[in-house]
Amino acid sequence: MIAGLVALVPLLAAVVLGFVRDRAIGAWIVIAASTAAFGLACALPWQMGAGTLLLVDPLSVHMAILTSFVGMTTAWFSRRYIEIEMITGRLDGLRARQYHVLFQAFLGFMLLALLSNNLGLTWGAMEAATIAAVLVVGLPRTDLAISAAWKMFVLCGVGIALALFGTIVLYLAAQPSLGPGLPAMSWSALAVAAPGFKAPLLNLAFVFLLIGYGTKAALAPLHAWMPDAHAEGPTPVSAVLSGSILNVALAVLLRVRGLMASNPDAISPGIPLMALGLLSLLLAAFALWRRYDVKRFFAFSSVEQSGLAAFAFGIGGPAAMFAGMLHVTLHTLIKAAIFQCVGRASQLKGGQKFADIGGLIASHRALGLTLAAGIVAVAGMPPFGLFSSEFLIMLATIRSWPWLALPVGLGLVVGGWAMFNRLISLCLGAATPNRGPAPALIDLVPAWLHLALAVVLGMAMPAGLVAWFSLVAEGLR
Amino acid sequence: MGHLAYDAAHLFGGAVLALSFVLLYQRRLTAVINAYALQALVLAIAAAWQGWAQGAPHLFLTAAITLGVKAIAIPLGMHSFVRRLGMNRAVESALGVFPSMALGVGLVALSIMVVLPVTAQSHMLTREDLALALSVVLMGMLMMISRRTALTQVIGFMSMENGLILAAVSVEGMPLVVELSVAVLVLLAFAVFGVFFFRIRDQFDSLHLDHLDRVDGGPR
Numbered sequence: 272m273i274a275g276l277v278a279l280v281p282l283l284a285a286v287v288l289g290f291v292r293d294r295a296i297g298a299w300i301v302i303a304a305s306t307a308a309f310g311l312a313c314a315l316p317w318q319m320g321a322g323t324l325l326l327v328d329p330l331s332v333h334m335a336i337l338t339s340f341v342g343m344t345t346a347w348f349s350r351r352y353i354e355i356e357m358i359t360g361r362l363d364g365l366r367a368r369q370y371h372v373l374f375q376a377f378l379g380f381m382l383l384a385l386l387s388n389n390l391g392l393t394w395g396a397m398e399a400a401t402i403a404a405v406l407v408v409g410l411p412r413t414d415l416a417i418s419a420a421w422k423m424f425v426l427c428g429v430g431i432a433l434a435l436f437g438t439i440v441l442y443l444a445a446q447p448s449l450g451p452g453l454p455a456m457s458w459s460a461l462a463v464a465a466p467g468f469k470a471p472l473l474n475l476a477f478v479f480l481l482i483g484y485g486t487k488a489a490l491a492p493l494h495a496w497m498p499d500a501h502a503e504g505p506t507p508v509s510a511v512l513s514g515s516i517l518n519v520a521l522a523v524l525l526r527v528r529g530l531m532a533s534n535p536d537a538i539s540p541g542i543p544l545m546a547l548g549l550l551s552l553l554l555a556a557f558a559l560w561r562r563y564d565v566k567r568f569f570a571f572s573s574v575e576q577s578g579l580a581a582f583a584f585g586i587g588g589p590a591a592m593f594a595g596m597l598h599v600t601l602h603t604l605i606k607a608a609i610f611q612c613v614g615r616a617s618q619l620k621g622g623q624k625f626a627d628i629g630g631l632i633a634s635h636r637a638l639g640l641t642l643a644a645g646i647v648a649v650a651g652m653p654p655f656g657l658f659s660s661e662f663l664i665m666l667a668t669i670r671s672w673p674w675l676a677l678p679v680g681l682g683l684v685v686g687g688w689a690m691f692n693r694l695i696s697l698c699l700g701a702a703t704p705n706r707g708p709a710p711a712l713i714d715l716v717p718a719w720l721h722l723a724l725a726v727v728l729g730m731a732m733p734a735g736l737v738a739w740f741s742l743v744a745e746g747l748r
Numbered sequence: 749m750g751h752l753a754y755d756a757a758h759l760f761g762g763a764v765l766a767l768s769f770v771l772l773y774q775r776r777l778t779a780v781i782n783a784y785a786l787q788a789l790v791l792a793i794a795a796a797w798q799g800w801a802q803g804a805p806h807l808f809l810t811a812a813i814t815l816g817v818k819a820i821a822i823p824l825g826m827h828s829f830v831r832r833l834g835m836n837r838a839v840e841s842a843l844g845v846f847p848s849m850a851l852g853v854g855l856v857a858l859s860i861m862v863v864l865p866v867t868a869q870s871h872m873l874t875r876e877d878l879a880l881a882l883s884v885v886l887m888g889m890l891m892m893i894s895r896r897t898a899l900t901q902v903i904g905f906m907s908m909e910n911g912l913i914l915a916a917v918s919v920e921g922m923p924l925v926v927e928l929s930v931a932v933l934v935l936l937a938f939a940v941f942g943v944f945f946f947r948i949r950d951q952f953d954s955l956h957l958d959h960l961d962r963v964d965g966g967p968r
Contacts, residue, residue, distance in 0.1 A: 391924040395931045402938055424942060425901065428935060429889065432908050435928065436885055439915045442922055443870060443878070451921025471866030 273318050274325045274386045277311045277335060280304050281379035288372045298350045301371050305346040309339040321459035326388030329743040334385045334522045337600055338515045341607045342378040344717035348611050349507045351714050355618050359707060366410055370505060377403035384519050390438045390456045393523060401427045404512060408504035419499035426496040427486060434483025437476045444472035458526055470536030480527045481543055487520035490581055491551035494574045501570035506614030509566055513573040513610060514603030521599060525584060525747055544585030549678060551578025556686035565613050565623050568693060572649055575686050576602040583664045586671055592744035594663035601656040601725050605648045608721035612642040615714060621706030630702030635709055641718050643698040648725055650690035651683060656729030753801040760794035761880040764914055768887040771907055772852055773845045781826045784903050788818035791910050795917045807917055810929045817933055822940060843894045855886040877918030884911030902939045909936060
């Protein structure tokens with residue numbers, strides 16, 4: 272019941288926002304709806320169970336809380352950000368309204384995809400979320416934004432089509448055990464019956480689902496849409512895109528992985544996931560060195576982190592799963608904080624190239640320090656949580672695949688080094704001229720909240736949270 | 749399922765695949781659109797036939813949607829679009845006719861080799877139709893790769909979706925087929941809209957996707 276509301280509230284808000292002309296009221300509706308969605312998602316741990324359409328299990332609850340949290344803080348952030356974009360003329364009134372509608376639709380469909388208990392519904396929600404994301408990326412209506420949106424649409428469209436083929440084959444695999452009809456398409460029933468499925472069909476389904484949803488998880492070599500979408504779309508969308516759509520796709524892949532792992536005759540899902548993950552990690556880590564656009568730079572960093580998470584999920588076992596879930600969670604929080612800072616910084620400096628933004632600490636101390644903290648965090652340095660999760664992933668690697676620790680370590684070092692290199696040019700040194708309004712301190716509160724959570728999760732995770740992460744990891748087997 | 753039902757279903761599935769080959773070698777934009785419309789028409793017949801053979805009336809709805817939108821509305825819209833913008837000229841292909849046909853044959857062989865062994869215990873019709881459907885999907889991808897303009901890429905994409913619908917209708921008792929075909933349709937409508945939008949902005953001289961190479965992240 273509540274699970275349905277979690278997805279329904281943003282979707283309804285999207286419909287309502289389509290009719291609200293007053294911008295101030297619209298902005299507050301956005302904030303109210305996404306805060307309500309987060310509040311409702313927090314009630315989900317007490318609502319566990321599987322219905323016909325919706326599935327509330329530790330994985331979906333965890334991801335739903337995370338997604339709605341980032342959605343909420345980004346909605347807070349968006350209010351002022353969009354105001355400034357309108358003052359500077361990059362968005363007009365109609366576009367701002369479209370932005371709010373699409374943002375809520377995107378959020379709602381992602382939550383629906385996470386909480387759905389039906390292969391078809393998951394696919395449909397994913398498709399709808401993709402369309403909303405494509406539209407919102409193209410919203411600035413510059414040539415580059417439209418090109419980026421088109422590229423995203425073509426690549427993700429093909430991915431989504433392949434995922435549908437995988438879905439059909441998965442149904443075909445489940446049908447002999449579960450009979451024709453809806454049960455053979457429900458995640459919870461599939462999880463129970465998977466050991467009895469015909470392995471060859473399951474393998475075929477896995478390949479298509481891996482490529483299809485892997486495109487959405489931005490795993491190399493299917494990641495090409497992501498840097499463009501990030502660089503050209505509105506910044507708040509980057510904050511959500513970076514964490515959430517990757518997470519939704521990873522969550523689906525995790526469910527498929529669980530089905531494969533429980534079937535004794537099926538191929539092991541770990542190796543393909545590890546291979547794609549490692550490739551993404553290495554490719555992105557080296558690609559980081561040749562970026563000139565700040566948002567594109569951090570988009571590649573998202574590819575890197577998503578790859579590392581997929582690698583951890585590929586290793587399997589409770590320890591690696593725990594580390595992977597922790598990594599996904601922390602990366603989402605930190606990357607959203609970074610994009611919020613980058614959004615403010617590019618408004619302040621009037622550009623989003625590295626050449627435009629420099630010496631941020633000198634020109635705006637709080638913003639510069641927050642961004643610096645975010646970059647330190649995403650580079651995997653203590654006291655932030657990514658240090659712990661990367662450490663745990665390395666430990667799990669050394670335990671099961673000792674040789675792979677070398678390439679993983681190389682990727683992390685090269686990526687982290689690139690981060691520090693850019694940290695110096697972005698935050699330290701002589702300030703480049705300011706060409707836009709400076710953010711107020713209150714605008715940085717969402718980013719501080721995210722970074723504070725990352726510190727807590729890294730240094731002093733409460734016992735309750737440890738138990739929760741273990742529960743989620745346990746469910747994934 | 750009787751002999752006739754089986755043979756006819758096979759015939760329609762095979763015809764959809766044959767039209768994928770036709771799509772591959774067409775040179776003029778209008779011919780590509782016509783070939784696509786014909787493929788959608790045959791797909792609609794195949795879906796209706798499956799609905800009758802499986803005793804699944806909801807497949808008639810899928811057939812009607814396919815016929816009305818994919819075989820009639822979208823091709824008509826595209827024709828008027830092409831006429832209005834004077835785009836009725838030969839579209840170049842990154843590959844020649846022979847290499848793309850050879851690749852197409854290779855893809856069909858590949859999908860047969862992939863699908864038939866893994867579906868050994870499934871229903872006879874299902875497994876063969878699935879092989880046909882996978883071929884159509886792969887050939888749609890080949891068309892997206894080998895054609896250079898946005899419009900032909902979109903047609904390749906839509907042909908790929910035809911393969912997906914063919915797979916969905918041939919799996920017996922698959923629920924949500926109608927819903928899924930509507931969802932696919934939304935995606936198609938969006939793709940077509942995207943091309944129109946691209947063209948109407950007229951920023952790009954043609955729908956040539958080489959312009960997208962400008963999005964490279966290098967210093968500008």
